[in-house]
Amino acid sequence: MSTDLEFSQRCANGDRQAWDEFLVKYSRLIYSYIFSAARTAGKQLSPSEHEDIFQDIVLSLIDNDSRKLRSYRALNGCTLASWLRQVTVNFTINHLVKTGAAVSLEEENHLGLSLKELIPDYGRLVSDTSSEKEHIGRLGECIDRLETDDRYFIELNLNQGLNLEEIRGHLKITRGAADMRKARIVERLRDCFKGKGVMV
Amino acid sequence: MDTAELLIREVYRQWRSRQDASAVHPDEEKFVSFIDGLLSPAEEQKMKAHILSCPSCARLAHCHLVTQPPALEPSSELLDKTRRLLAQRLGISTMELVVSVKDAFMRIISASGDVLVGQEFVPAAVFRARQGQAFRDEVTVLKDFADIRVELKAERKGALFAITVTVKDKNTQQSLPGMSIGLLRDGRELESYSPESGKAVFEQVTAGRYSIEIASPREKRATVFVEIRM
Numbered sequence: 516m517s518t519d520l521e522f523s524q525r526c527a528n529g530d531r532q533a534w535d536e537f538l539v540k541y542s543r544l545i546y547s548y549i550f551s552a553a554r555t556a557g558k559q560l561s562p563s564e565h566e567d568i569f570q571d572i573v574l575s576l577i578d579n580d581s582r583k584l585r586s587y588r589a590l591n592g593c594t595l596a597s598w599l600r601q602v603t604v605n606f607t608i609n610h611l612v613k614t615g616a617a618v619s620l621e622e623e624n625h626l627g628l629s630l631k632e633l634i635p636d637y638g639r640l641v642s643d644t645s646s647e648k649e650h651i652g653r654l655g656e657c658i659d660r661l662e663t664d665d666r667y668f669i670e671l672n673l674n675q676g677l678n679l680e681e682i683r684g685h686l687k688i689t690r691g692a693a694d695m696r697k698a699r700i701v702e703r704l705r706d707c708f709k710g711k712g713v714m715v
Numbered sequence: 716m717d718t719a720e721l722l723i724r725e726v727y728r729q730w731r732s733r734q735d736a737s738a739v740h741p742d743e744e745k746f747v748s749f750i751d752g753l754l755s756p757a758e759e760q761k762m763k764a765h766i767l768s769c770p771s772c773a774r775l776a777h778c779h780l781v782t783q784p785p786a787l788e789p790s791s792e793l794l795d796k797t798r799r800l801l802a803q804r805l806g807i808s809t810m811e812l813v814v815s816v817k818d819a820f821m822r823i824i825s826a827s828g829d830v831l832v833g834q835e836f837v838p839a840a841v842f843r844a845r846q847g848q849a850f851r852d853e854v855t856v857l858k859d860f861a862d863i864r865v866e867l868k869a870e871r872k873g874a875l876f877a878i879t880v881t882v883k884d885k886n887t888q889q890s891l892p893g894m895s896i897g898l899l900r901d902g903r904e905l906e907s908y909s910p911e912s913g914k915a916v917f918e919q920v921t922a923g924r925y926s927i928e929i930a931s932p933r934e935k936r937a938t939v940f941v942e943i944r945m
Contacts, residue, residue, distance in 0.1 A: 546787050551783075555778045573801065577804055586742060677777070
């Protein structure tokens with residue numbers, strides 16, 4: 516049994532010394548990730564709000580006979596610190612969405628802009644006169660044809676705006692490989708769009 | 716972003732909005748294992764497919780990938796408050812004494828257990844009803860736990876204080892030798908004794924927040940929170 520798992524189980528069983536140790540070891544991590552998650556969601560927390568979220572996260576671990584804490588199983592080599600990082604980010608984002616302090620990513624991405632607003636040359640790119648909606652629908656088939664890995668790459672880079680350096684680190688590939696993968700995906704889509712009457 | 720990328724992004728977003736987001740969210744452990752690259756290739760593909768159809772999980776992934784958090788430190792007040800709440804929720808035996816020192820008098824802001832007034836111990840609830848009660852140089856409170864009785868005395872000595880902790884057997888009132896009694900500040904132990912008399916005296920204590928841990932060789936028996944405000 517991993518040390519982290521044993522430790523979390525001691526906490527879940529109400530071991531007083533384990534909880535003292537827990538606060539010494541993990542309070543900075545939780546506190547820092549609350550700040551980070553809120554900032555990513557575009558929210559500047561007040562000190563009291565930051566502290567309230569911190570307390571709520573720690574106490575949520577022991578609610579219902581420590582159900583949350585007991586859900587940590589140390590699978591795949593997942594450390595308690597990594598798990599707590601995820602619990603913290605999750606809790607903070609949910610809290611901000613619930614309190615109306617942050618919008619969902621889905622809402623953020625639907626800004627209501629048309630292709631004509633986004634792309635000044637749009638009118639010159641298309642060879643037929645069908646509606647913008649129809650174009651988009653047809654071009655979506657090109658996304659369907661991509662592999663999951665390539666769609667995930669677009670998600671990170673073009674949808675979420677992560678730069679290639681951040682993506683490289685996450686995907687554990689070299690910077691050169693990231694550049695090449697992006698170029699290949701864009702080229703494939705250009706060709707596919709062209710076949711559907713949209714030249715870019 | 717060039718024209719081709721803008722178009723791809725918009726087409727992708729429209730495509731994404733049509734994806735079925737009804738799949739069950741992965742638990743925290745699986746999610747963070749994915750972010751940290753610890754999943755098997757097959758599980759990793761499943762996670763990517765889920766993120767491509769689930770805006771809330773996509774947002775979480777974004778949160779993890781986009782920033783490294785600064786190293787922030789929670790205040791010692793917050794940690795003390797959290798320790799206290801944890802102790803209450805976990806049913807840990809705790810005792811509290813908050814004293815304010817002003818105009819040469821010591822006033823109890825809050826206390827759990829019984830407060831020594833003259834020659835008698837008065838329950839904290841009764842004491843609270845007697846508003847304005849002030850003490851000249853020392854305040855003593857005691858509280859019974861499952862099998863031990865803890866007496867705590869905060870004594871003013873000029874600008875400093877002495878804190879005396881006495882641990883007895885609850886039923887026999889005999890002192891309990893061999894108990895470890897430690898004074899902590901911000902989670903760090905300042906002094907610790909295992910007195911044969913069951914009594915530990917912490918001298919030259921400055922105003923501030925402290926916790927006192929009382930433990931037998933096998934387990935922690937009680938936690939006392941003391942705060943002296945000047």
